[in-house]
Amino acid sequence: MAPPKTQRLERPRGAWADPLFRAACAGAATFVLVALSGIIIFLTVDGWPALQKFGLGFFTSTEWNPVTDIYGAAGPIVGTLISSALALAMALPLAMGIAVFLVEFCPRALSRPVAVAVELLAGVPSIIYGMWGLFVLAPFFAAKIQTPLMMSVPDGSWLSKLIQGVPNGANVFTASLILALMILPYMAAVFRELLLTVPAQVRESAYALGSTPFEAISKVVLPYVRTGSIGVIMLGLGRALGETMAVTFIIGNSHVFPKSLFDSGSTLASTIANEFQEATGMHSAALVACGLVLFMITFSVLAIARGLLSAQRYG
């Protein structure tokens, strides 16, 4: 008996393009690596002259003087950290409150529209917040809060030290307030999504034991998303640290340490935005070095955040 005829398998038409397509995709993915390395390399190379010349002094000195060509970025670095920390301190309780309210207490009919509105607000460009700060918040703050407060507080008390400054509304506190408003919708939206991942059984078992909603949320629901919420906090912080437009308009742009809450200051991003275009030589290098410092700060914050978030997702 003759063996059945076998048909030679042909390579499907077009299979030759497979390696090409794969390579194109892999190349595009590698682009991310190239871009990020490019950023780090260019910031390091162009900022190096400043770091080399001023050494540690770049991080510890507050003297930032384009005339004498001496640059110390301690003022902007501290300004960045303070304004972001303050913004986070203001935005975090509110963001958690909104998220908990929307997920746990809000009537169904109201919950979705508010949640959508919050998410849409997270997309409003940051320069809008900056303009609102410049035209609305700063004048209001100077006239209605700062001046009356300075008049009523006795000279020399600790409180007067905290609020001294030029009463024009452009200071570290108002900048932090604007930053807080800017990161608030974003944090609330992400936090809400995090709360929605908590299984109903977890909540129900807490209620079945007779918990009040407060107890169920604070002792069961929030601990359930603990790592994830640290991630959300860090992401909000990362946004605040690198934000440029919302801050530049309103922080007052002075390069020394802010002496009080209502004193003008600067951040790394606002310093770069204000001065880079006119800068040459060492001034330009110092600004790029500021960029490198900012990148390192945000990078470490994000690395921690991503680590914690993925621990939550896979753990």
Add this chain to the structure above:
Amino acid sequence: MSFRTLRRKAANAVFVGFCSIATVIAVTALALILWTLFSRGLHGMNLNVFTKETPSGLSNAILGSLMMCALAMAIALVIGILAGTWLSEFGGETRYGHAIRFLNDVLLSAPSILIGLFVYELLVARTIGHYSGIAGAVALALIAIPVVIRTTEDILALQPQALREAGSALGTPAWMVVRNIVWRAAGGGLLTGGLLAFARISGETAPLLFTSLGNQFFRTDLTQPMASVPKVMNDYALTASDELQQLAWNGALIVTLAVLAVNVIGRIIIAAKAEQS
């Protein structure tokens, strides 16, 4: 009622009250911002804003923004969709894939002013030699790419494995499976990812400060400095002139409405998709 119950109830009431008040405060503050934006932005809004060049209108800035965003999106969609496809279909589970995913997250959240600084050093200072619309578009593309990669990977990962197997079982080469089956099935989602990225970059100011600079005239030449709405807003908001500040608010309203509209369209597509399946 025992004291203990009373205390627990009181704590609960305080907590519920705090959450409600937090929402009210936040919604009020954000509503105030929107109210200012609309009342000041609508004031003095007329056809001149769209037809005249700066400083009488914003026509050159609107054109510049549209052109730079379009070029940026063209770059970002090609690179982003291919890279997202690689992460989802080919190399996502390798060590290199995990590294790329992490680096993409870093790029996604890198401060946008640093992207501008990088593109300045790379293109403006070293390659082209002067400010240009291309440099602005590249900076915007660098911001859009990680968004597109992220959404592409997420959307493709949602497509059922059986779809791919069905294609491969017919002897279809992998690239055709991806192009004709996976991408097509994920079409709406990919479009939404692109829209979200577009919304994200259309309001970006910081990366344009040192790349596209600005241009007083209605120009379509991408190799020359180019005006953009956010940059014009930034410049005019800081002037002492009432008319220019007014124009800055007009621009702010236009940009915000565009961003919101694109976001809403993206949401509608997602909702329509969800209803289908």
